[in-house]
Amino acid sequence: MSEYDVNKNIKLGICPIGWRNDDIPSIGAENTFPQLLSDAALAGFKGVEMGGFFPCPDEINYERKLRHIEIAGQWFSSFIIRDGIEKAAADFEEHCKKLQTLGAHIATVSEQTYSIQQTSKNIFEDKPYFTDEEWEKVCAGLNKYGEIAKKYDVKVAYHHHLGTGIQTLAETKRLMDNTDPDKVGLVFDTGHAYVSEGDAMPMLNEFVDRVVHVHFKDVRKNKEDDSRKKGLSFQDSFMNDMFTVPGDGDIDFKPIFKTLADHHYTGWIMVEAEQDPKKHNPFEMALKAHQYMEDELFAPYQK
């Protein structure tokens, strides 16, 4: 039996993206911030990530503490290439200050220069690529972010993402090889790795020692195939049900969790499934994900 104690090492959280999606503000507008927090707490989760619809920090802290919910972190759309390191770093510092007021320790960073994730382009074919010069700038900028983050007790967790310049295993490797492990860690997102590479495990095996944050996103393979065949955009793909909560799709999470446990991963695992809340009740999805993870993934590691 493993020495790994899941209760000591893992905090299980859920992202607001199943209730409301920052990229498509029209969906889920009926789901309020207190509702999301109550659903997450009642389903057994310990934390959430920030959503664009959250109120001011004082109100967030008041409501979350009532429900014993932590804020794990927040996405940061980075524009190092577009804006230059100095301006991007100043924006990032403001982000870290906000995280500190929320007691959050993770900044999930994605370089969004040239990103197609919010456009109508084919997410399976039209991703951008950085030049050598742009690569150098992004890596230097991310190291700078890492220095800033430390001042606020925040970790830079880089998010490899479909439709961006850092999507594939090879691109993530280039990023990891050219940044300081002490300053730049990785968010391992199962859904993005699976759709990009056809399998999430190679990405995890390669970078497990750099992983500082985890997103568990499942993929319905038949919906991915359909979206790919139709050449859909990122948003249209998830509205076409490409993503779901762990245990509800085709990714095998057992070897993924085993690898994390074998490497003594300590930190958050966030369930993160963007789908239309009108079609997939977010509270029901949260309950389902929690039960699957407790029963199928965590049970062998309970002390």
Ligand SMILES: O=C1C[C@@H](O)[C@H](O)[C@@H](O)C1=O
């Ligand atoms: O972590 C994430 C944040 C979202 O805004 C993004 O679009 C989603 O796909 C994701 O993985």
Ligand SMILES: [Co+2]
């Ligand atoms: Co993610």
